[in-house]
Amino acid sequence: MQRRLVRRIGRYVGSIAAVGLTTGVLFSLRHWLNTSTVALLYLLPVGLSAALWGLGPGLGAALVAFFGFNYLFLPPYFTLSVMQPDNLIALLVFLVVAVVISQLLGRIQENLVRARAREHEAIHASEMIKALTGLSNPQGIAAMLADRVLKTFLADHVEVSLQIDAGEDSERVVLPLAIALPREHPTKVLAVQGMNRLLGEIRLWRSAGSFFPEEDRLLGIFASEAALALERSLLAQAENRARVLEQSDTLKSALLSSVSHELRTPLATIMASVSSLRTGEVDWHEEARQELLSAIEEETDHLNQLVGNLLDMSRIEAGILRPQRSWNLLSEVIQSVLRRMRKHTSHHRILVEVPEDLPLVPLDFIQIEQVFTNLLDNSIKYSPPGTSVRIRASILDDKQLIVEVSNEGPPVPAEYLARMFGKFSRLPGVESVTGTGLGLSICKGIIEAHGGRIWAENQPSGLAFRFTLPLDLEGLSAAQPVQT
Amino acid sequence: MTQEPHVLVIDDEPQILRAMRTILAAKRFRVTTASRGEEGLALAAAQPPDLIILDLSLPDLDGIEVCSRIREWSQVPIIVLSVRDAEKDKVAALDRGADDYLTKPFGIEELLARVRVALRHSTQASGSKQVVVHAGDLEIDLSSHVVRKGPEEVKLTGTEYKLLAHLASNAGRVLTHRGILLAVWGPADSDHVEYLRVYMRQLRKKLEDNPDEPQFLLTEPGLGYRFLADA
Numbered sequence: 001m002q003r004r005l006v007r008r009i010g011r012y013v014g015s016i017a018a019v020g021l022t023t024g025v026l027f028s029l030r031h032w033l034n035t036s037t038v039a040l041l042y043l044l045p046v047g048l049s050a051a052l053w054g055l056g057p058g059l060g061a062a063l064v065a066f067f068g069f070n071y072l073f074l075p076p077y078f079t080l081s082v083m084q085p086d087n088l089i090a091l092l093v094f095l096v097v098a099v100v101i102s103q104l105l106g107r108i109q110e111n112l113v114r115a116r117a118r119e120h121e122a123i124h125a126s127e128m129i130k131a132l133t134g135l136s137n138p139q140g141i142a143a144m145l146a147d148r149v150l151k152t153f154l155a156d157h158v159e160v161s162l163q164i165d166a167g168e169d170s171e172r173v174v175l176p177l178a179i180a181l182p183r184e185h186p187t188k189v190l191a192v193q194g195m196n197r198l199l200g201e202i203r204l205w206r207s208a209g210s211f212f213p214e215e216d217r218l219l220g221i222f223a224s225e226a227a228l229a230l231e232r233s234l235l236a237q238a239e240n241r242a243r244v245l246e247q248s249d250t251l252k253s254a255l256l257s258s259v260s261h262e263l264r265t266p267l268a269t270i271m272a273s274v275s276s277l278r279t280g281e282v283d284w285h286e287e288a289r290q291e292l293l294s295a296i297e298e299e300t301d302h303l304n305q306l307v308g309n310l311l312d313m314s315r316i317e318a319g320i321l322r323p324q325r326s327w328n329l330l331s332e333v334i335q336s337v338l339r340r341m342r343k344h345t346s347h348h349r350i351l352v353e354v355p356e357d358l359p360l361v362p363l364d365f366i367q368i369e370q371v372f373t374n375l376l377d378n379s380i381k382y383s384p385p386g387t388s389v390r391i392r393a394s395i396l397d398d399k400q401l402i403v404e405v406s407n408e409g410p411p412v413p414a415e416y417l418a419r420m421f422g423k424f425s426r427l428p429g430v431e432s433v434t435g436t437g438l439g440l441s442i443c444k445g446i447i448e449a450h451g452g453r454i455w456a457e458n459q460p461s462g463l464a465f466r467f468t469l470p471l472d473l474e475g476l477s478a479a480q481p482v483q484t
Numbered sequence: 485m486t487q488e489p490h491v492l493v494i495d496d497e498p499q500i501l502r503a504m505r506t507i508l509a510a511k512r513f514r515v516t517t518a519s520r521g522e523e524g525l526a527l528a529a530a531q532p533p534d535l536i537i538l539d540l541s542l543p544d545l546d547g548i549e550v551c552s553r554i555r556e557w558s559q560v561p562i563i564v565l566s567v568r569d570a571e572k573d574k575v576a577a578l579d580r581g582a583d584d585y586l587t588k589p590f591g592i593e594e595l596l597a598r599v600r601v602a603l604r605h606s607t608q609a610s611g612s613k614q615v616v617v618h619a620g621d622l623e624i625d626l627s628s629h630v631v632r633k634g635p636e637e638v639k640l641t642g643t644e645y646k647l648l649a650h651l652a653s654n655a656g657r658v659l660t661h662r663g664i665l666l667a668v669w670g671p672a673d674s675d676h677v678e679y680l681r682v683y684m685r686q687l688r689k690k691l692e693d694n695p696d697e698p699q700f701l702l703t704e705p706g707l708g709y710r711f712l713a714d715a
Contacts, residue, residue, distance in 0.1 A: 297591075304589055324571075324706075327678035329685060335696055336703050352696065360678050366571055366706045481679035484643045 003208070015049030015057035019064040027072055035087065038073045039094045046098045047105060054113070055106025062098030069094060117214050124152050125221045132229040136236055138164045138171050145202065145226040146173040152222075153215060155206045157181055162192065162200035162230055170200055187211065192223045192230070199227050258437065262306055266299035309438045312370065313423070316445030323364035323449050327478050330354055330361050330393050330403070337372040345376065347385035353392045361401055362473035367446045374439035375405040375465050383409030383462060400452070401471055406464035417456045443467070489603060490514045490531070494524035494550065495539035495565065504537065507592055513599075521545025528554055535602055538582070540566045540573050548576045555581035561602035565590075571706035578660045578707065585658060585707070601656035617652040619700040619713045622691060624652045631691075638690055643668065647683050648691075651701065655713035658704050684709065 022045045026038050033041075042065040050058025070080055074087045082088045128148050135141050146160040159181060163170035174181060186203040188211055193199065202223055211219075273292040277284065284292070315321040331354045338350060372391075379389045387408035396402040412420065421444040423437065447454040447467045454467035471477060491513045493504045501517045508515045516533065518524035521542045528536060536554065540547030551562055562582045566574050574585045583605065584598050617624040623632040626649055631638045640648065646668050651659065665674045673679060688695040702710045 300589065327681055329681050331696060332681070332684075332703050333705075335698070336705050339697075360681055364706075369705055478678045479676060481643075481676070481682055484641055 011053035011057045012060050015053055015061040016064055018045035018049055019061045019068060023068045023072065030073065035073060035090060039069060039090055042069055043098060043101060047101050050102040050105035051109060054109040055103060058102030058106045059099065062102050065098060066095050121214060121218050124218055128222055128225050132225055135229060136233045138162055138230055138233060141226055141229050141233065142171045142173045145222065146175045149202060149204060149222060150175045153204060153206065155204045157205040159203040190219055190223050192227045194227045194231050199230055266303045269299045270296050309442060312442045313438050316442065321445060321449055323367050325362040325364055325473055327360040328363050328365055330358055333365060333368050334372060334391055337369050341373060341376060345380060348380055349388040351388055351390045355394065358393060359471060360478035361469055361471060363450060363469060371443045371446050374443050378439055379405055379407035383407040396468060399471055400468045402466060402468050404464050404466045406459060406462060408462040411458040412463055420456055488512050488514045489534040491535045491537060492516045492528055492533035493537045494518045496543050511596060521550045524550060525553060533560060535599060536560055536562045538562055538564050540564050540577060548573060548580060551577050551582050552580040561606045563598055563602055575660050575707055578658055579663060583657055605656060617655055617713050622700060624648065626653060633691060644683060644687055648687055651709060651711035655711045658708055658710050660708040664708060
């Protein structure tokens with residue numbers, strides 16, 4: 001690096017200049033100064049040079065001062081020979097003192113420089129570590145490493161490539177952006193070595209000068225910190241993947257146990273009833289026969305509903321539940337649901353409060369019917385017979401409709417209000433009520449696919465489910481027919 | 485009808501075929517079955533049935549395709565069988581001439597009711613059209629355009645009457661949104677399902693005792709409407 005060389009030469013020039021200046025001053029005052037004072041005064045620039053610029057310039061100053069002292073101030077003047085023995089001693093003592101001072105001061109200076117360099121290194125390294133700690137993705141780590149290397153080493157070009165998985169393409173970052181890499185060999189190439197394998201490499205181009213050992217060391221620190229960060233992020237990713245797998249595994253076994261139980265219960269009833277009717281040993285009363293037959297019918301309905309729910313759930317999971325929205329009257333949907341659920345709702349009072357002038361709503365008839373079915377089913381299951389279930393709808397603002405299905409059942413603990421809409425979520429302590437815990441999560445899937453929201457609220461009288469539906473279809477509201 | 489009505493069931497599931505054969509035979513129908521579309525088409529041509537029950541998911545041919553191929557040469561009533569959530573297929577089959585549909589699984593009363601309606605419709609179609617349609621206390625005279633609810637005459641606008649007349653003259657059948665819009669409003673408005681919704685609400689308000697629990701003007705979820713007349 002040229003700058004360093006210039007600075008170094010500058011120091012020597014400075015130290016020689018200092019001695020020169022001293023020589024000039026002393027020479028002009030030579031008639032008033034004796035030899036020993038001159039020698040003492042000569043130590044000043046020597047000490048100064050050593051203190052300011054280090055050992056080399058100090059020694060240089062000592063040498064120049066030695067010759068200057070001898071040549072100008074020791075008789076015979078203007079020669080390098082010495083006449084009197086005591087002058088020779090003085091000269092030698094001067095040289096020794098000057099050299100010792102230079103060495104001492106120079107060493108201190110060098111230590112100081114080294115300490116500063118270490119401090120510098122430590123600052124860069126810690127900045128690098130700080131910058132890397134927040135990063136969890138390999139792309140970010142590669143980009144950060146390249147950026148730091150470029151700035152810290154004043155490089156012209158930096159290329160960092162990190163390989164995330166063995167055998168996969170590596171993440172490559174080139175800085176400065178949009179400038180092609182030079183054709184010549186990089187000034188420095190350093191491997192980023194992980195615990196078990198090579199993670200990548202740093203390539204650096206710098207036209208100005210070669211690399212100093214301390215820079216080498218710093219670059220090494222950068223590389224190993226980046227390797228650590230990368231391995232940390234890979235570990236975190238692996239852990240995350242493992243957790244997701246574990247969760248989906250738990251989910252699947254929850255599904256299997258819940259579904260197999262839910263499917264077997266009605267099947268058991270059907271099987272028992274059918275085989276009872278078939279057996280020739282018992283002569284069933286007409287009443288008992290009817291009882292068994294209606295059990296079969298009800299359980300078959302139940303099974304059918306269950307299979308429908310499972311299918312809906314898997315459609316939502318697969319992301320293929322796309323509503324076919326068209327203009328509908330909400331009252332017509334509710335009417336259709338109530339007609340179909342008539343048998344099911346016979347132990348409750350169903351009150352419908354839907355204003356007659358409610359605008360048409362863009363919705364998928366079948367899917368919203370399913371939402372009402374599941375909400376009503378839920379309301380009926382969890383509220384005592386003889387109580388009311390209320391269906392209300394109103395305009396929330398000019399963009400949304402709000403619908404409420406409320407019952408007079410017990411309140412739900414606050415922490416379950418949101419969790420109720422999760423998959424296989426069943427309220428604790430209600431094991432006697434049958435269900436897969438799929439109904440509400442299906443509602444959520446359908447309402448969200450419609451662009452609405454669904455939630456539950458405890459009210460003084462009971463529990464209320466609420467959902468919103470957008471009133472526009474692709475930005476349009478319902479066209480009004482010309483009345484004829 | 486002097487002889488037993490002949491029903492052709494086309495379905496690929498042997499259990500369904502077995503159940504249909506047993507039930508329909510017990511109800512004095514003559515039953516032929518086919519487990520593939522091509523076989524069904526061949527059977528329908530060889531011994532023309534009085535009614536076809538057609539499953540929409542067949543291994544060889546699309547049920548909708550079977551439906552339109554039968555309609556090329558026959559007006560025999562067709563009832564399609566399908567699962568829930570297959571509304572698109574049901575609409576397609578109904579638009580191509582199927583008369584009714586049943587969602588699997590279905591109860592036997594439902595099946596027999598649909599079969600009876602379809603058979604009655606086909607005899608009417610071959611004979612003279614019913615001019616006065618009765619449904620509860622409603623009386624719709626299709627020749628004089630007079631609609632009465634009990635003793636009172638109900639005033640309907642032109643479009644309301646056109647809609648009601650279309651539904652009533654197809655009483656018992658499922659009419660798709662598109663089919664109704666085409667017949668009443670014409671091709672230009674066949675996509676404006678919102679018109680139909682508005683007019684159905686008006687009709688229900690004028691004709692039903694409780695418009696929220698209609699007895700005659702029934703909604704067929706996701707498909708269309710059906711007018712339920714007295715048998």
